[in-house]
Amino acid sequence: MQSMALTFHPKSLNKMSVYVRTLTINDIDKIIELENACFPEAERATPAKFRYRLHVCGELSHGLFTLSKPHPDTPKGVSDFQPKEILIAMISATKTTSPVITEASMRIPHDLLEKYGAEKSTVTLAVAQPQASESQNTPPTTSTQPGADSQASTTTTAESSETAKKTVQESTPAVEGHVEHGETVCLHSLCVDPTYRNNGYSQVLLKDFCQRMKDAGLSKRIALICRKETTGVYTKSQLFRYKGNSSVTHGGVSWVDMVYEYTTPPKGRGAAARA
């Protein structure tokens, strides 16, 4: 993707030119720094996950950048100042065949863990015993070690009346990681450098990403999970719809599903057309 100057001047009077480009492995240090500044440890994607995603589907990871400026006192015309790119915001994504984000879609495929520098650790699962009245189809709750490149899978075997702690080898029947023919883009993270927040940059990057994904014609929707209290970030775009609680337990917290179906008209437009 070509870099694209947006000459966008958001809410503040601090006018600054920004542009969007796809992220590459050369950006890895900036990406890790931004992820660390934006998410608590338990919720962060690991460096291995970024390396994996940039390698297998780098076209789905986008960064919003600006260029550093010379010091205001620098005499004009005589400076050999070289502007540096500053990563203001980023989106990291993969694709899946599921209509919403799943635990498996967030992982690195098991056989590629070592290649991308993730530890092949044993994962401890807390497997909840279904109540007698519950349907046999009710999935057990699981928890994974936060922050790790966990490859945990759920198990349906209820072995004791109490919550059973099991140590299992990493394995899962679900397809893990990026699926090239998947029709759902999984937006795994959207974040903005704390220095640049409240200027509308999340919306600039999100809307640009949604438009590019839709225009590419290679997927049908964009799905993400977020905390209930941050759904406003996505509904503000007028593209994403709330789809209820997510089954994902990443970081040991509750998440909700948000989905942008390309065929659904943006909120407001349909209403106006019907009026």
Ligand SMILES: CC(C)(COP(=O)(O)OP(=O)(O)OC[C@H]1O[C@@H](n2cnc3c(N)ncnc32)[C@H](O)[C@@H]1OP(=O)(O)O)[C@@H](O)C(=O)NCCC(=O)NCCS
């Ligand atoms: C959430 C985040 C991406 C917002 O970035 P931003 O550039 O400051 O947001 P914007 O200035 O574009 O705000 C757009 C809208 O999002 C909403 N919003 C912004 N930050 C929010 C937050 N922390 N919680 C809830 N809603 C928020 C507001 O409704 C705002 O609309 P308004 O201008 O009418 O008030 C940024 O604070 C961040 O990176 N946080 C840490 C990571 C994170 O939580 N990511 C998203 C959830 S997975």
